Amino acid sequence: MKKPPRSLGSLPPEGAVSTLGGARRALMQTTSVSDARPVAVVTGATGGLGAQICQTLAQAGFLVAAGYRSSAGAAHALVEQLAGTGHCALAAPVTDSAVLASLANDIESRYGRCDVLVNCAGTTRFVAHDDLEGLDDALIDDVLATNVRGPFAMVRALAGLLKRSELPGGGVVVNISSVAAQTAMGSNVIYCASKAALDNLTKSLARALSPAIRVVSVSPGLVDTEFVKSMDAAWRDEQASRTPLGRLAQPEEIALAVLTAIRDLRFTTGCVLPVDGGRPLK
Numbered sequence: 001m002k003k004p005p006r007s008l009g010s011l012p013p014e015g016a017v018s019t020l021g022g023a024r025r026a027l028m029q030t031t032s033v034s035d036a037r038p039v040a041v042v043t044g045a046t047g048g049l050g051a052q053i054c055q056t057l058a059q060a061g062f063l064v065a066a067g068y069r070s071s072a073g074a075a076h077a078l079v080e081q082l083a084g085t086g087h088c089a090l091a092a093p094v095t096d097s098a099v100l101a102s103l104a105n106d107i108e109s110r111y112g113r114c115d116v117l118v119n120c121a122g123t124t125r126f127v128a129h130d131d132l133e134g135l136d137d138a139l140i141d142d143v144l145a146t147n148v149r150g151p152f153a154m155v156r157a158l159a160g161l162l163k164r165s166e167l168p169g170g171g172v173v174v175n176i177s178s179v180a181a182q183t184a185m186g187s188n189v190i191y192c193a194s195k196a197a198l199d200n201l202t203k204s205l206a207r208a209l210s211p212a213i214r215v216v217s218v219s220p221g222l223v224d225t226e227f228v229k230s231m232d233a234a235w236r237d238e239q240a241s242r243t244p245l246g247r248l249a250q251p252e253e254i255a256l257a258v259l260t261a262i263r264d265l266r267f268t269t270g271c272v273l274p275v276d277g278g279r280p281l282k
């Protein structure tokens with residue numbers, strides 16, 4: 001009698017982070033020859049989204065390297081709280097390619113592998129779209145260097161390791177984009193453009209790095225992080241009312257989309273996965 005096909009693991013139900021023990025078992029069952037845990041590097045690890053992505057990946061069985069720029073203390077504290085052992089906090093200032101080269105060496109000597117890169121670091125500042133003078137060159141350069149050049153520089157630094165990944169489906173890069181790339185509505189004009197450029201980068205790199213490495217964008221709508229919670233309630237309510245699903249995203253939902261892209265969507269590359277409650281429809 002034919003054996004049934006091996007389960008590829010299923011996505012935990014929405015918001016069910018507590019069920020990620022099951023996700024971890026699924027990942028382990030489907031990881032190929034090596035028994036060693038796969039390694040994920042996450043930039044912007046201490047941010048509202050980055051911290052949740054680190055937690056979700058750790059719960060799913062990854063060794064997490066939490067990348068920071070200025071928040072070294074918070075990154076080390078985060079690593080202490082992650083499920084399992086062996087995680088680390090490392091300097092990953094995405095605008096400094098020399099530091100990223102030594103980050104890659106550090107990852108190789110610590111773990112001997114890198115299977116996943118999540119480009120989550122990002123920057124912006126609110127400037128009204130019609131305030132052209134308010135969007136000064138320094139801010140433009142900072143946003144483009146951090147949100148576009150940064151993810152590229154991370155991929156360039158880690159591509160050699162990612163290509164050797166034994167994860168089913170190969171190494172994976174997840175770029176955290178934004179619905180602003182599509183709607184051109186967001187914190188400022190250049191932020192929107194930077195995320196559109198990032199989605200374009202996702203496609204070029206997916207082609208260039210295939211078949212060894214998959215590259216996807218995960219594109220959140222407004223997420224109810226601590227920062228967003230601190231903003232004017234009327235503005236948040238308005239954003240929710242303009243979203244067909246009637247609310248903002250939870251960080252856990254973005255993190256689960258990242259895990260799904262890595263673990264389950266093995267024939268998916270060069271595309272943008274929206275996690276925006278249908279925001280562009282309204």
Ligand SMILES: NC(=O)c1ccc[n+]([C@@H]2O[C@H](COP(=O)([O-])OP(=O)(O)OC[C@H]3O[C@@H](n4cnc5c(N)ncnc54)[C@H](OP(=O)(O)O)[C@@H]3O)[C@@H](O)[C@H]2O)c1
Nearest residue numbers: 044046047048049068069070071093094121122178222223
């Ligand atoms: N929150 C939302 O509603 C939302 C919606 C759509 C998309 N996004 C995207 O999701 C990502 C994370 O957002 P978030 O809300 O978690 O942001 P956040 O809380 O403001 O955190 C930003 C993170 O980026 C890091 N960072 C900034 N500049 C950096 C640089 N040059 N090098 C390395 N790290 C740098 C910061 O690190 P340090 O603290 O160490 O300096 C921080 O950890 C961003 O790419 C953002 O555009 C967010």
